[in-house]
Amino acid sequence: MLERIFVWLLRLYPAAFQQVFGAEAARLVRDRLRDERGFAARLRLCWDLLTDFAISVPREFRYAQPSLAGAPTQPMRGPVFAVLEGKPPTPTSLALAGLFAIAFFTGVGYLMGHGGGHLMLRSLSMRPERQLSGPGFAPERAPQQPGMGVEAANSSLGSDRTIASPAQQQADAYAAGEPWKRDAKTATPAANGQPALVEMDTAYTRWVVAEIAGNLKYHYFDRASAGQLAESMQSRVTAGAYDSVPVDQTLAKLLTRQLRASTGDMHLEVVYDAGILPHPVAEPTAGVPEPYRRAMAASHCTIEQVETLPHNVGYIKLNSFPDPEVCGASLTSAMSSLNHSSAVIFDLRDNLGGFPVGVMFVSNYLFNRPEMIFNPREAVSSQSWTKPVAGNLLADKPVYVLTSHKTISGAEQFAYNLKMLKRATIIGETTAGATHSAVFHRIDDHFGVAIPEVKVANPYGKPDWEGVGVEPDIQVPAADALTVAEKLAAQR
Template sequence: ANVVLLFGSILALIAFAICSFLIAHGGPKHLVWMPPLITSDILSGQELNTNEPVVDAVIDNIKRHYVDREAAGRIAAALETHKQAGDYGAIQDGAALAQLLTEQIRAVSGDAHLVIVYEKEILRTSTGPTPEMLAAYRNAMRESNCTFEKAAVLPHNIGYIKLNSFPDLSVCESTAKAAMESVNRAGNIIFDLRDNRGGYPEMVAFIGSYLFDHPEYWFNPRENTTRLSWTRSPVSGSLLPEKRVFVLTSSRTWSGAEQFAFNLKMLKRATLIGETTRGGAHAGVFHRLDDHFGMGIPEARAINPYSDHDWEGVGVEPDVKVKAEDALKVAIDLASRR
C-alpha cells in the first residue's frame, strides 16, 4: 500500500516518486507543488525497536534541506527537546510516530507541505517513477478529464473553466488546449479554483499563456538560480488577452493554484473573488529516511518580481471577499456588467 494522497485520487500511487524524480532530473523547471500528504490508517501495527534514529534523521534533513532556514532551526530544536524529554520512547506504532512528528513540525512551522510518512513495506530506494506508476497517473488523468471538471460558455457569453488541479503538461496538454479553445470567443473568463489543490507549475504557466499577448515573466523557482519561467504567450489564435479574467478562490485553494491566482493578481490581469487561500507557497521533495520512513520537505519558494513576499502561511487575498459558495454568483454578476 502507498501512504500518500495527492489530489484525493489514485495519484497516491505515484506522488512521492514523481515529485522527487522530476526535481532530481529536471531541476527548477520541474518543481512540483505537493498538496498535504497523510499517512494511511492501514499502515499501523508494526512495532519499532527504537525511535531515536528516525527522529534524528528528521532533524538532520530539516536542517539540511528546509527552505526556511530560520524555521528549520526552530523545528530542529523543538524535536530535540521532545526527544530529550522521552516523548517518543513509548510509541510502538510507525504510523502513530509519523503522525506525531508531522503534527509537531507543522505546529512550529505552519507549513502543511512538511510531512513524515510511514510505510509498512520497505520503501523503494529509487526515486524515479516506475512504468506502472506513470501508467496509473495517465489512467487517472484520462478518467478525470485531467481534472478539468467543466469548460463551458455560460449565459451572457461568460467563459467558465473549473479546474481541480494543474496536471502534468506532458500528459494533459491536449485536454488543456481543448478547454481553453472552448472559451476562446467568450466575452470574459472565469477560472474556478475553489477545489484546486495545485500540481505542476508547467501547467500553471501554460494556461496563463493564453491570457497575455506577449511572453510574461511568471516566476523564478529557486532563489539561487538565474533560470526564469515565462509564459508561452502569445498563443496562436487566442482571443483571451483582451478579455477580463476572474479567478474564484476558497480556503481550500492551495499550492500551484495559489501561484496562478497570485501571479495574475500581481500582474493586475485578474480579479480574485472568494476567500483567502490556504497558504502553501513552497515546492517540496521527498526524502527517504530509512526502510520505512520518509518525509516531504519544501526546498524552494516561488519568487514573483512584482512583490517582495509570497503567500506562504498567509494565503492569497481575494480582491472581492465573499463566501466560497457565493463566489461564482458574484463573478457572473461582475462579468455581466459592461
C-alpha cells in the first residue's frame, strides 16, 4: 500500500524528473520497506517522504525547463495526476496533496508491513538475479550484479520515449511506474483444467520484451551479438511486431526462436509460467545451508548402494553428485571400499545431477594423471583438471556407467567426459540432455530468460549434450543395463 501511494505521489513531479529519477526513487523506497520493519521505522519513513515531497516538488518545478507535457491518450486505471511543466502547483494543491498523503500514511499503518506486494513496483525495481532451474547443477555463489531496472534497460537500448503512438505511450507510462494492473482482454477455458491463459495489454508486452533485451545486452557473454540482439528486438517493439502476440507461452516461444535463429545459441531461452515463477533464494555468504546438510545426512549423501558383485566387480549407485564439503567423507569411504575391485560400475540411472565439484571429486579416482573435466558452465581454470588420489587403485580399472532417460545435468557431465576421454563404457539409454549452462534471470512473476554468461570452449571439438543427451556406447533399456554391464565386466 505504501509503495502504491508513493508511485501516485511521484506524479506531482515534472515529467522529465519522473523519466530520469522515477524508477530509482521507487527502488529506494522498496529497499527501505524491505530493511526497515516495525511501526516506528515505518513512521520515520513516512515522515522522511513527506519532508522530501514538501521540499523537492517546488524546487523541481522551479528548475524545470518550460515544456508542455500532455496527458496520456489511453484510459488509465487508478488515480492520475496531470501536470504542466513550467507552471508550479498552487499552494492549495500542495496543501491538499500533503493532507492526502498524511491521511493515507497514518490511516493504513497496519498495512504498511505488506507494502512489497505491488506488481508494478516489484517489476520496476527488479534486479536480474541468478537462479538455476531444474534438478541439475546446484546454485553457484556469484557476486551481485548491478540492477537493470526499466529505465536502465530502455536507456541501454536507445529507446525513444517520445513516440507518439498510443501503444508506445502506454508502454512508457507502464515503465515509469504507472500503477496499472494487467488488463486481461481475452480468457478462454483451458481444456486440461489448468488456469486459462490471458492476452495482456500491449504496454505490458512491450515492457517484457524491453526487459529481456536489456538483460541480454547486460549479461550475454558475446557483447557484440548482445547489442545487435537488443537493437533488433527494440526495432520490432517500435514497429509493433509483438502487439498482437498473446502474452503467454506463445510470446516466450516466439522470442526463443528469434534469439536462437539470430545467434545459433541453443542455450538462450525465454521462459513463461502461467503461475508464479519462484524468486531466487539468497544464498549464505559462507558455508552450506543447514537444510541441505540434513537432507544429505538423511539420504546417506544419496549413495544408495555400494557392494562387490560376482567376479570382483565393484558397484556403486549414486543418485546425485553431492557437495564434497558436506559429503566428502562419505564419498571417500564409498570409493575406498571399491579400491580392490577388478572393474567398477557406476549406476547413474536415477541420478539427478548435483555439484560440479562433486563430479570432479569422484572423477579424481579414475585417473592417475591430470585430465580436463569439461564443465559447460565454467571457464577453464586450474580447478578443471583431475588430481590423483593417494593410495587409489582404480585409475587403471575398467569402468562402466549406467544411464537412463532420467540421468541429467551433473550426471550427464560425468558420463560425457568419461565417454569423450574413452575412460568408460556407457550402457543404457540416452540421457535427458540438460546442461543448465545458462543463468536464469527473472523478469517478473511470469517471464524469465536463460542467458549464457560464460563462453566455454569444448575441448573435444563437439557439441555438448544440451538438447540431445549423452548417447550410450551400448544402447539397451535402462532396466537391462546392469545385467549387460556385469556380463561385460566378467568377460574382461
